[in-house]
Amino acid sequence: DAKTTQPNSMESNEEEPVHLPCNHSTISGTDYIHWYRQLPSQGPEYVIHGLTSNVNNRMASLAIAEDRKSSTLILHRATLRDAAVYYCILGSGSARQLTFGSGTQLTVLP
Amino acid sequence: EPEVTQTPSHQVTQMGQEVILRCVPISNHLYFYWYRQILGQKVEFLVSFYNNEISEKSEIFDDQFSVERPDGSNFTLKIRSTKLEDSAMYFCASRITGVEAFFGQGTRLTVV
Numbered sequence: 142d143a144k145t146t147q148p149n150s151m152e153s154n155e156e157e158p159v160h161l162p163c164n165h166s167t168i169s170g171t172d173y174i175h176w177y178r179q180l181p182s183q184g185p186e187y188v189i190h191g192l193t194s195n196v197n198n199r200m201a202s203l204a205i206a207e208d209r210k211s212s213t214l215i216l217h218r219a220t221l222r223d224a225a226v227y228y229c230i231l232g233s234g235s236a237r238q239l240t241f242g243s244g245t246q247l248t249v250l251p
Numbered sequence: 252e253p254e255v256t257q258t259p260s261h262q263v264t265q266m267g268q269e270v271i272l273r274c275v276p277i278s279n280h281l282y283f284y285w286y287r288q289i290l291g292q293k294v295e296f297l298v299s300f301y302n303n304e305i306s307e308k309s310e311i312f313d314d315q316f317s318v319e320r321p322d323g324s325n326f327t328l329k330i331r332s333t334k335l336e337d338s339a340m341y342f343c344a345s346r347i348t349g350v351e352a353f354f355g356q357g358t359r360l361t362v363v
Contacts, residue, residue, distance in 0.1 A: 173350060184255075184342045184354035185286075185294060228294075232350075238284065238307055239352060241294040 145229045150246040153219045161214040161245055163229030168209050171233055176203065176214045177241075178225040185228065185241070188214065224249045253277045257343050257355035264362055267332050272358045274326045274343030283326045284344040284352065285318065287311070294342070300326065333362045 146164040153159040165174065176188040189196055189203045191212070196203040202215040216223055228244040256275040264270045276283050285297040298308040300318055317329045326345075330337055340357040 175350065177352075179294070184344075184357050185352075186354065187351045190350045238296040238299050238309075239286075239294075240296065241286075243293060 145231060145242055147227075147229055147242065147245045149243065150248065152248045152250060153216075154250050155221060156218050159216040159219045159223070159247065159249075161216075161227050161229075161247065162211065163213070164211045165229070165231055166210045168231055172231040173233065174203065174205060174209075174212050175230040175232060175239065176201070177228045177230065177239070178223075179228070179244070180222075180225045185239075188227070219247075219249045221249050221251060223247065253353075255343055255345055255353050255355035257341075257358050259358060260356065261359045262361070264333050264360070266335060266362055270330050270333055270360065272328045272330075272341050272343075272360065274328075274355055275324055276326055276343065276345030277347075277353055278324070280345035280347045280353070282306075282346045282348070283318075283320065285328045286342045286344065286354075287339040288342065288357075289336075289339045297328070330360075333360075335362050338362045 173190050173192050175190040177185045178188050179185045189198055189201050191203045191205050204213045226244040226246050228241050230239050258273045283300040286294050288294045296309050298312045298318055299306045315331045319327050338361050340359050342357045343355045344352045346352045
């Protein structure tokens, strides 16, 4: 699987937007970009995914660079409940396994 | 909202004992997975299961591990002879056919 690079940790203030970056310079043409998060003491939770175009859902937005070598997960207004480890994962669109990296630990400050 | 259910939430077992971790995936899902996370480490893939057989497995999933979908609703992970290093959170996940995987809350396995 192609590798992703994320910052180890980030901080944000509550109710402010958060931009979580991910680099994936070796992404292949068929790789989807998946984002999951893991709240403390819980299982991973799907956030969003995309292939080429920017995507929005009720949880977040995903901005994908034109060359697809990087992407950014955007939380529009961080809440304390958004404090979690966020994982950027590459994979095919089919139902294959997910390869988790170390992710970004997001701390949300009140 | 449908969810993946795992039982028990915490299991303590003695080294060398057999343990079975249970999962009830979302009812119309077709693909099933087990992952584990040793404390403070990454989430690691163990095995995927589709159409009543293993479709992929990792190096971790050796002969001590087995999976079963005995009755069309439960999905189990068996560890035949537990070792201290099997202590971890074990997560079950399922998906229908698309990209989004749904994870359970996990079972914390402690081997003493």
